[in-house]
Amino acid sequence: MNIALIAHDKKKELMVQFCIAYCGILSRHNLCSTGTTGKLVAEATGLPIHCYLSGSQGGDQQIASRIACDEIDLLLFFRDPITPKPHEPNDNNLLRLCDVHNIPFATNIATAEALIHSLERGDLDWRNLINPSLY
Numbered sequence: 001m002n003i004a005l006i007a008h009d010k011k012k013e014l015m016v017q018f019c020i021a022y023c024g025i026l027s028r029h030n031l032c033s034t035g036t037t038g039k040l041v042a043e044a045t046g047l048p049i050h051c052y053l054s055g056s057q058g059g060d061q062q063i064a065s066r067i068a069c070d071e072i073d074l075l076l077f078f079r080d081p082i083t084p085k086p087h088e089p090n091d092n093n094l095l096r097l098c099d100v101h102n103i104p105f106a107t108n109i110a111t112a113e114a115l116i117h118s119l120e121r122g123d124l125d126w127r128n129l130i131n132p133s134l135y
Contacts, residue, residue: 055090
């Protein structure tokens, strides 16, 4: 599966710790990320990650375009709901695209853990189970 990783500044350390904890599962998939998040995760885990631009420079939009082209299967986006972000409309667009293209996404650690365990069990390979015209 192609998994995208994004984390707001105050959630980057949480993303790093999450990826360290689930490195074994993540290592079996293709990872991409916004620039700074990807760099931090790669340095901490040794996982190969394709890094796009930093989110504020358009990296989130690069990932959004991959979602729109059905090239992303899962998004882990650790958001900071407290601190306002100048590019927050881009964040909402990213999540809207996940809804449009039926891409599972997590915006917090609890949901991310549920998705990563589902991924490990093989429960997220739903596209092979249903009629593609339905989504």
